[in-house]
Amino acid sequence: MTGSKVTIKNGKLKVPNDPIIPFIEGDGTGRDIWKASVRVIDAAVEKAYKGKKKIVWQEVLAGEKAFNKTGNWLPDETLDVIRECLIAIKGPLTTPIGGGIRSLNVALRQMLDLYVCLRPVRYFEGVPSPVKQPELVDMVIFRENTEDIYAGIEWAGGTEDATKVLNFLKKNFPKAFDKVRFGTKDKVKAYNKAARLKDASADVVVGVGIKPVSKAGTERLVRSAIEYAITQKRKSVTIVHKGNIMKFTEGGFRDWGYAVAEKEFGDQVFTWNTYDKIKAESGEEAANKAQADALAAGKILIKDAIADIALQQVLTRPTDFDVIATLNLNGDYLSDALAAQVGGIGIAPGANINYVTGHAIFEATHGTAPKYADKDVVNPSSVLLSAVMMLEYMGWDAAAKLIVKGIEKSIVAKRVTYDFERLMEGATKLKCSEFGDEVIKNM
Ligand SMILES: NC(=O)C1=CN([C@@H]2O[C@H](COP(=O)(O)OP(=O)(O)OC[C@H]3O[C@@H](n4cnc5c(N)ncnc54)[C@H](OP(=O)(O)O)[C@@H]3O)[C@@H](O)[C@H]2O)C=CC1
Numbered sequence: 001m002t003g004s005k006v007t008i009k010n011g012k013l014k015v016p017n018d019p020i021i022p023f024i025e026g027d028g029t030g031r032d033i034w035k036a037s038v039r040v041i042d043a044a045v046e047k048a049y050k051g052k053k054k055i056v057w058q059e060v061l062a063g064e065k066a067f068n069k070t071g072n073w074l075p076d077e078t079l080d081v082i083r084e085c086l087i088a089i090k091g092p093l094t095t096p097i098g099g100g101i102r103s104l105n106v107a108l109r110q111m112l113d114l115y116v117c118l119r120p121v122r123y124f125e126g127v128p129s130p131v132k133q134p135e136l137v138d139m140v141i142f143r144e145n146t147e148d149i150y151a152g153i154e155w156a157g158g159t160e161d162a163t164k165v166l167n168f169l170k171k172n173f174p175k176a177f178d179k180v181r182f183g184t185k186d187k188v189k190a191y192n193k194a195a196r197l198k199d200a201s202a203d204v205v206v207g208v209g210i211k212p213v214s215k216a217g218t219e220r221l222v223r224s225a226i227e228y229a230i231t232q233k234r235k236s237v238t239i240v241h242k243g244n245i246m247k248f249t250e251g252g253f254r255d256w257g258y259a260v261a262e263k264e265f266g267d268q269v270f271t272w273n274t275y276d277k278i279k280a281e282s283g284e285e286a287a288n289k290a291q292a293d294a295l296a297a298g299k300i301l302i303k304d305a306i307a308d309i310a311l312q313q314v315l316t317r318p319t320d321f322d323v324i325a326t327l328n329l330n331g332d333y334l335s336d337a338l339a340a341q342v343g344g345i346g347i348a349p350g351a352n353i354n355y356v357t358g359h360a361i362f363e364a365t366h367g368t369a370p371k372y373a374d375k376d377v378v379n380p381s382s383v384l385l386s387a388v389m390m391l392e393y394m395g396w397d398a399a400a401k402l403i404v405k406g407i408e409k410s411i412v413a414k415r416v417t418y419d420f421e422r423l424m425e426g427a428t429k430l431k432c433s434e435f436g437d438e439v440i441k442n443m
């Protein structure tokens with residue numbers, strides 16, 4: 001195989017003119033999207049650099065294609081190649097619900113310790129939206145990508161392991177165990193009797209999960225979000241959490257987040273913690289003035305919001321949100337919900353990054369959309385914009401800009417895939433591959 005590897009030295013990426021970039025095609029619609037996208041990426045690089053730069057694609061297997069060819073859902077070789085080459089791009093991979101294999105997407109993020117799931121959400125002119133002013137939406141989600149529910153510590157209800165965990169709780173943390181509503185036969189029986197249920201089974205079947213959230217894991221995520229806000233000249237970082245209910249995981253995330261902001265970024269930021277302190281000591285007016293002065297001086301505002309109200313306010317007051325730092329599950333919900341405001345999941349890109357090792361896998365926010373698989377109809381823009389993020393990460397901004405230009409012009413001309421066409425008046429419906437052609441034409 002020709003091509004050279006991307007390397008990293010002293011935290012700086014070195015990208016050759018012929019970088020080997022591993023790609024995973026993906027399951028379901030991943031197949032359609034990849035075919036359309038790779039042509040667009042190659043065309044943009046060719047147009048921007050006239051043959052001086054060229055990506056050398058190397059297919060690596062994961063998901064159904066890997067299983068069918070090798071009997072392994074995620075072959076070691078795939079990990080080895082991505083580890084070596086640093087930067088990769090992937091399509092979505094199917095995860096069964098309830099049982100079966102655990103998520104391969106999550107496995108890749110875990111194994112390469114890609115702790116930031118970066119999902120920018122911005123409006124493109126002409127995109128159909130259910131909100132009145134979608135152009136006000138410009139947010140960047142930093143979603144923690146290795147802890148919380150992604151740690152995957154769960155035991156299936158009714159198994160020996162779940163019983164062991166429940167017995168451990170019963171013995172060591174009796175008060176906590178008491179809160180497990182149907183954790184004993186007596187509780188199940190008493191309820192069934194009171195409810196006069198015919199099936200008076202007293203089986204104890206409780207699925208148990210543990211959600212770890214660490215100080216170190218929180219700090220590296222929030223640090224990355226603040227560094228991004230500073231370098232990209234953003235106005236605020238909002239820590240989104242559910243710390244009122246889960247005090248030591250989500251609440252810990254909030255507190256450690258504020259602490260790392262104050263300790264490591266000192267006079268570059270102004271936090272709501274500081275605001276509260278000034279308010280307690282000198283009153284509200286003084287606190288308001290301190291905050292206004294700090295923002296006028298270009299400091300980044302570090303604030304927080306509880307997750308449920310945050311989901312409402314990103315919709316009703318989008319300008320209050322800029323960079324968002326949040327835990328895994330909140331970030332998962334937020335990224336799909338926010339995508340809806342700016343045209344939907346068909347135009348929602350993302351990246352999974354470890355800023356220390358330089359490893360990064362770029363991928364759309366959406367999944368495999370199985371009902372559309374192999375029909376050549378879905379919108380490839382999420383993967384195309386993920387490729388834009390990848391090219392920017394590589395420092396190939398000129399090629400990135402061409403893809404954005406191509407997408408923008410295609411949307412303004414109302415030549416779009418089904419997801420946009422069904423919401424736009426007078427639009428022409430294009431297939432996934434035809435939209436790819438249109439973007440190339442418009443670059
Ligand atoms: N990173 C990854 O690899 C991810 C994988 N998944 C996996 O994908 C599978 C399917 O998940 P599901 O919950 O159905 O979510 P999906 O994101 O796959 O699809 C949900 C809906 O979103 C719309 N959609 C998705 N992709 C596109 C696109 N490219 N263009 C236009 N519209 C699109 C379609 O809406 P409509 O019906 O309105 O046309 C589709 O029915 C599951 O196995 C899940 O685990 C899920 C998320 C991420």
Ligand SMILES: O=C(O)CCC(=O)C(=O)O
Nearest residue numbers: 094095103105106332365
């Ligand atoms: O891995 C999966 O199947 C789902 C992942 C997901 O929803 C996401 O990354 O947003």
Ligand SMILES: [Mg+2]
Nearest residue numbers: 332333336365
């Ligand atoms: Mg998701």
